[in-house]
Amino acid sequence: MTSDTPQRLTLTRPDDWHLHLRDGAALEAVVADSARQFARAIVMPNLKPPVTTTDAAVAYRDRILAALRQAGGDVTAFDPLMTLYLTDNMPADEIRRAKASGVVKAVKLYPAGATTNSDAGVTDLLGRCAPVLEALQREDMPLLVHGEVTDPSTDVFDREALFIDQVMIPLRRAFPALKVVFEHITTRDGAHYVRDAEGPVAATITPQHLLYNRNALFIGGVRPHWYCLPILKREVHREALVEVATSGNPRFFLGTDSAPHARGLKEHACGCAGCYTALHAMPLYAMAFEKAGRLEALDDFASRFGPEFYGLPRNTGTLVLERVPTVVPDELPFGATTIVPLAAGETLDWRVAAG
Incomplete structure (x- = not known):
């Protein structure tokens, strides 16, 4: 460490443009972690049953704020931005209702079977969903895509490129x-496609895909808490993600894809996909950007480019990170069970400053 190494980093208060909050006791356990760092979050709709209507999205938002209040969080400082789960049967008029609500900001495409709770997803995007896509284009509302094909004959590491x-x-x-928005991109193919595509295209990038390659899944044995979908890829892909995330290109911005699952459902014969990063997301991102020698680019990635793409104002508050070595807890309360955060037991270089 040199004398000019920053000890504190003040950012415009960031937003999380891809977040899973679940529902019920799980929601109450995790929502305050996000609210401590982020002013807004795009909340994923893959509940059981999925959030397919504006009325359901408004009701879910109410539950999120009630859970945050129950957890002692400041409901005036966190704004859940809601999404609808696209199905083959969604009526196009639902997009008009969503836009008029003021709280639904996007529609999410899950190819059927792509990830957790995606069984009701789309089977015929350009056929059965064309009227909805036309309505989204007309209303200037983003389509958020889980970018993997689901053909079981396709290698899991090739699904994003295809x-x-x-x-x-x-x-x-x-x-x-x-x-x-091409969400949670994981490959050089995805990074270069978004970088070079014509028209209004952007991508979110998670902290795990900036910090780890697929070796992290197997160090000392199979490590289920590093397993997410899309799965971690080769080092060449991680390097490409770091390059675009730190480049200052406004098409790339922060989306944690923090996805909580009970410990027993991760450490299982058929473990769930998802990494829990809401607890320590900004310290993880700060480590990734600092390792790349681009810590000064973090503010735009975390706090500027997302609002610009969504047509929303930039936040006016700040978040301060301080350079204090901090050990990630081995586990956290999660309703009647526990959850294991990504990098449990490891020491991070940064933490969110109190106050």
Whole structure:
């Protein structure tokens, strides 16, 4: 450490543009972790049953704020931005209702079977969903895509690259003015596609995909708490993600994809996909950017580019990180059970300053 190494980092208060909060006791256990760091969050709709209507999204938002209040959080300082779960049968008029609500900000595409609670997802995007896509384009509401094909014959490490050819390129050709967020990109293919694509296209990037490659899944044995979908990839892909995330390109911004699962459901014969990072997201991102020698680029990635893409104002508050070595807890309360955060037991270089 040199004398000019920063000891404190003041950021415009960031937003999380991809977050899973679950419901019920699980929601109450995790929501305050996000609210401590982020002013707003795009909340995923893959509950059971999924959030497919504006009325359901408004009711879910009410539950989120009630859970935050129950956890002792400041409900005036955290704004859940809601999404709808796209299905083959969604009526196009639901987009008009969503836009008019003021609280629904996007629609989420899960290819059927792609990830947790995605069984009700889309089977025919450009066919059965075309009226909804037209309405989204007309209302200037983003489509958020889980960018993997789900053909079981496709190698899990190739699913994102094939999604670009089979879904993204035809989608952009059919709806060139549609805002699309390619969520949690994991490959050089995804990074370069978003960087070079024509029209309103952006991408979110998670902390785990900036910090780890697929070796992290197998150090000392199979490590289920590093397992997420899309799965961690080769080092060449991690390097490409770091390059675009730290480049100052406004198409790339923060989305944790923090996805809580009970410890027993992760450490299981068929463990759930998802990494819990809401507890320590900003310290993780700070480590990734500092390792790349681009700590000064974190503010734009975390706090500027997302609001610009969504057409929302930038936050006016601040978040302060301080350089204090901090050990990630081995586990956290999670309703009647526990949850294991990503990098449990490891020491992070940064923490969120109190106050």
